[in-house]
Amino acid sequence: MEFIGSLLGGTFYMPAPSALGWLVWFLFLGLIGHLLYRWRSLQPPIKGRAWGIFFVLLLLVLLTNLFLGAHLPSESALPPPGVPAEPFPPAMMIFSALPWMLAAGPLGPFGAAVLGGLAGLLRGAWDTHTVFSILDLALLSTLFAANMRQRFRTLTYSLFRQPLVSALLLIPLHVFIYVLGTFLTVPGQTAVRLDYALSNAGVAALSFSGEVLFAGLVMQVLAIAFPSAWGRSGPLQPSPSERSLENRFLFGTGTFITLLLLTLLIGDWVVAGRAARDMLRDRLASIAGTAAQSVPFFLETGQNMAVQLAADPRLLDASDPELSSILAQRMQSSPYFDQFIILDVASQSVLGGYPSASRATFGLFPEEEAGLSLAADGGVLIQIYTIPPLEPGEGAARVSFMVGIVDSLGQVRRVLIGRTDLGTNPLTQPLISSLAGMTGSEGAGMLIDDLGVILYHPNPGLVDTIYDGPHDPENPFSTHTAPDGTRQYVYYQRVEGRAWAVALNIPAWQAQELALLTAMPLSVMILLLAVVALFSLRFGLRAVTGSLRNLAVEADRIAKGNLDHPLQVEGVDEVGQLRRAFEQMRASLQARLDELNRLLAVSQGVASSLEMKDAVKPVLEAVLASGASSVRVVLSPAILPQNSIELPSRFTLGPAGDKYAHLDEQILQQVQGQERLVLSNVSRTRTLDLDPNLPQPASLLAVALRHENRYYGAMWAAYDQPRAFTESDARFV
Structure with missing residues (x-):
């Protein structure tokens, strides 16, 4: 960890994002405006003392976001694509979150959003270098203030009112906005920008976590000590999930579905990335293995050809022009070498050579001078060295084969030097082609000698320079950061039996791009399924809740007597x-x-009324209202006085009148022994003796008239249509 006193020593710049980036930026701006309008009821009035608090916190924003912080170590962080500089991930300014968190209480969401936006402007200009930092901290401060001032009574919202819990919830949202903003701001290909954003996301999350957790602990203490400053004196209210069954299911099930699909998306991306990385590793291993297998054959062939030529006895005593003629014949018969030179060991003078034009410019390289001394003094007869290209800027180095020519006494009198260009040698053409083919994937293939010198590179300027990449034979496939800041995959393959090696590198964005192509269809399908699932859940619940809402309205009508x-x-x-x-x-x-x-x-x-006729009439009318065609009351002769000849014993009402009066006596007898007589279909009953010549009702209902076990008669109703009588009908009659 590196402590920093101020961000002002850094570079002040905020590059403009792409056109899509500006669109997303304004969408976030609209989201913040929508949230501030929706939560306007949580906004306290800013007047008087609140303005003083605002200006004090404004000064604190300037101080805490620019001074006193630290850079966290991060091996995975990358510099911006195409910029040859050290990585500079976001710094952790320890006190930077305190001002906009403090504003959540007395200034509400609007004041917190203004201070958060200003903090984001400062950090975006001197630290993160992206305009999304403005909206990032403005949105987070708005959400934090809303969580602090809401008064919902459920457990979830009670936890949200705790500053420390609310601060923890801001971390994943900040990481998402940081990755999105960085991806839409830096230049380069899609996979390169994504790789850069993801590589810096870890340290960005740690830095922001340190800021908000420190501020959250401070705010937790202040919220407990001064609850009224956070709007906590008001009464608790039902939460949205309590007000609506639909919201409750959406919050619960929707959250579960979102987490499940997010897990699937992350898993899909991880699996696709791993598969793409394995595919690249296998591809590089195949190319490197094939290239490395051709190197021993090339070296052994050159060595054998040089030894065979040195064994020619004519080379020991011949002189020019015979010596150069012998070398010319051998080179023309086998175009492996492009230069032959024979030196005298004692004087190091050139005795002969081919082509003849190269003798004028011939000179020994330091490696060859050392080899000449080894041949003369140490008796090392066969030596192989790598030397620079013939002309600077050529794409491949040369190889020098030195063979001592000995006399009959075993003394080295002369030395044969055969040189060949790796770029033109016929045996190295497959090797060079396979290494050069890496440029098609924007990578590079290199041939490296035992001293770490690059013998071949697609970039001629790097030939004859020292290879500084990974070179661990136990871990051939590794990650390396290129000088331009891009991440590379490097495969280092040692040549069997030699100290030479083949190194291949390819930009890591190739794997990211392959992973995108692999994971994108499934990711799009998962997102579509998530949208369909959420909409289906919402509309399905709306059908249920709509019915329940209608039933609640009906229940209210019933309660009101409607x-x-x-x-x-x-x-x-x-x-x-x-x-x-x-x-x-x-x-x-x-x-x-x-x-x-x-x-x-x-x-x-x-x-x-005291008149029998008038007193019975309301009863008959009530039964007639049930749909009867005729209602009759028949009094039993046993209850009538002997001298009451003029007293009526039958009363009738209805459109049918006395049409069914012939049934009076039978009904009177039937109900005397039972409480009621219910006949839904008179034509099928055997209870009554029906005269086929007389009209009959379709249904009838009769009840006995009793009082204190004394039988007074019967009241019965006749219906012209069949009727299924209910217990309620019988009880009413």
Whole structure:
């Protein structure tokens, strides 16, 4: 960790994002405006003392975001693509989150958003170098202030009111906005920008976590000590999940679905990235293995050819022009070498050579001078060295084969030097082609000698320079940061039997791009499924909650005594069954109330007159209202006085009149021994002796008239249409 006193020593710049970046930026700006408008009820009035607090916190924003911080170590962080500089991930300014968190209490969401936006402007200019930092901290401060000032009473919202918990919830949202903003700001290909954003996301998350956790601990203490400053004196209110069953299911199930699909997306990306990395590793291993296998054959062939030529006895005593003619014949017969030179060991003078034009410019390289001394003094007869290209800027180095020519006494008198260019040698053409083919993937293939000198590189300027990449044979596939800041995959393959090696590198964004192509279809499908699932859940719940809402309205009507509004009974599911139960309850209550009203009217009618005819009439009218065509009261002769000849014993009412009077005697006899007589279909009954020549009702209902076990007669109702009598009908009559 490196402590820093101020950010002002850094570079001040905020590059403009792409066109898509500006679109996303304004979408976030609109989101912040929407949230501030929606939570305007949480906003306290800013006046008087609040303005003083605002300006004090404004000064603190300037101080805490620019001074006193630290850079956290991060091996995975990358510099911006195409910039040859050290990585500079976001710094952790220890006190930077305190001002906008303090503003959440007395200044509310709007004041916190203004201070958060200013803090984001400072950090974006001197630290993160992205305009998204402005909206990032403005949005986070708005959410933090809303969490602090909301007064919902459920456990979840109670936890949200705790500053430390609310600060923890801001961390994943900040990481998402940071990755999105960085991806839309830095230049380069899609995979390069994504790789850069993800590589710096870890240290960005740690830095922000340190800031908000420190501020959250301070705010937790202040919130406990001064609860009124956070709007906590008001009464608790039902939360959105309590007000709506739909919201409760969406918050619960929707959160679960979102976490599940997010897990699937991350898993899809990880698996695709790993698969792409493995594919690249296998591809590089195949190319490197093939290239490395050709190196020993090339070296052994050159060595054998040089030894065979040195064994020619003519080379020991011949002189020019015969010596150069011998070398010319051998080179023309086998175009492996492009230069032959024979030196005298003692004087190091050139005795012969081919091509003849190269003798004028011939010179020994330091490696060859050392080899000449080894041949003369140490008796090392066969040596192989790598030397620079013939001309600077050529794409491949050369190889020098030195073979001592000995006399009969075993003394080295002369030395044969055969040189060949790796770029033109026929045996190295497959090797060079495979290494050069890496440029098609924007990578590079290199051939490296035992001293770490690059013998071949697609960039001629790097030939004959020292290789500084990974070179661990135990871990051939590794990650390396290129000088331009991009991340590379490097495969280092040692040549079997030699100290030479083949090194291949390819930009890591190739794997990211391959992973994107692999994971994108499944990711899009997962997102579409998430949207469909959430909409299906919402509309499915809306059907249920809509029905429940309608039932609540109907229940309110029933409670108010309004029973004239029938419910539409649809479906056979639980909601349909509930609707049917409500409709049955409404109809039952309505029928019962109608029955009570009729009974009340009957009671009032009976009590209003002492005449038998007038007293019976309300009763007959009440039964007639049930749909009967004729209602009759038949008194038993046993209760009539002997001298009451003029007293009426039968009373009738209805459009049918006395049409069914011939049934009076039979009904009088039937109900004397039972409380009621219910005949839903008179034509099929054997209870009555029906005369086929007389009209008969379709249904009838008769009850006995009793008082204190004394039988007075019967009242019965005749119906012209078949009727299924209910217990309520019989009880009413």
